[in-house]
Amino acid sequence: MADAPVDITTLRRVLLVPEAGGFCAFEGWVRQTNDGRAVAGIDYSAFVPLARTEGQAIVQEAKQRFAICHATAMHRTGYLSVGETAVWIGVAAAHRDAAFSACRYIIDEIKQRVPIWKKEHYATGVTEWVPCHTR
């Protein structure tokens, strides 16, 4: 959980172990439209202590389920403009199958379980809590 931008190059470097041949990363970016409405930015709030332990639990689960070497996840809080990176996940594995599967597992679980909420700020000035994930 980070309340300011994190350098992705640094996050990636930690995963660069010599046993790893495949690396998969996922990033969630603030998108300029959602459900056809123009978005100016998104305010992310989190119940930080639980978000942190739940995020760590998800990464541990990924390590148990898939043959991976290393995995990290980072999630921003606070107000992010269009184009900013809200979430970053990186997974290093011997082979690409495990890297892709674990990376997908981690982002899917984060979206389902980690106590983070987004309030979209529309270009019109209106703000709204995003009700739930539709995909």
Added chain:
Amino acid sequence: MADAPVDITTLRRVLLVPEAGGFCAFEGWVRQTNDGRAVAGIDYSAFVPLARTEGQAIVQEAKQRFAICHATAMHRTGYLSVGETAVWIGVAAAHRDAAFSACRYIIDEIKQRVPIWKKEHYATGVTEWVPCHTR
């Protein structure tokens, strides 16, 4: 096709379009062991003109098959040491499903169709053409 290291930050930045909410990247790194043998490095050779057109064809196919905004692929040639990035693929899409699927499609097709060959240099000093992909 690149005969020297490429700055990943620059490759990624090109994909950062405001319509994109999800970004998936895959990197292939030179691994320190293969089939139980200690690897010092890998020499990548390519039939460059065909590798380039075939790579571009794969990216175009990915754009047609999946709802993505943008995709790029980079492959190194020449001698790479353990830990160096041999291949980089980045895909930006409105949603993560398409980003993951297209990224996976591109790396799978590259490994099957693009005329690039690797000669592994083992710690013992022996070198050997990798016979074919086992996974």
Added chain:
Amino acid sequence: MLNIDLQYFAQLQDAAGRAHEIRTTSAPTAAALYDELRDVYSFALEPACMRVAINAAFSPWEQPLRDGDHVVFIPPVTGG
């Protein structure tokens, strides 16, 4: 009576008009406490679509509350 340390997030924070309060209650469980708060703040969210965290850990709605517990009702999450 129990003193419960409540923290509110997202829609619940807007409806309650606050992020935090210490509340004295006779509610024996988180489920009962949420029912009590719905009367006070008109929370629109159904408990069926939420989870509850007691002392920063996901917990059963029927877990007995103890004095001094920290309780957070977790609206549907939308991170990522």
Added chain:
Amino acid sequence: MLNIDLQYFAQLQDAAGRAHEIRTTSAPTAAALYDELRDVYSFALEPACMRVAINAAFSPWEQPLRDGDHVVFIPPVTGG
């Protein structure tokens, strides 16, 4: 007779002991040319596990060769 511009990669380059040659041949197709070269260089790879590129485009093995064509036999690829 045709003059064919040949380029060799990977195992074929090692077996031929060269990366490039211009060869005068009566082989009417890439398939026939590969058979001719197997006699010369003892290539171990079966054509069934390879593809052929004529003028930098994947082409059928039975495509008629023309004078000046650039031909590359493509061993099983292992990039990525």
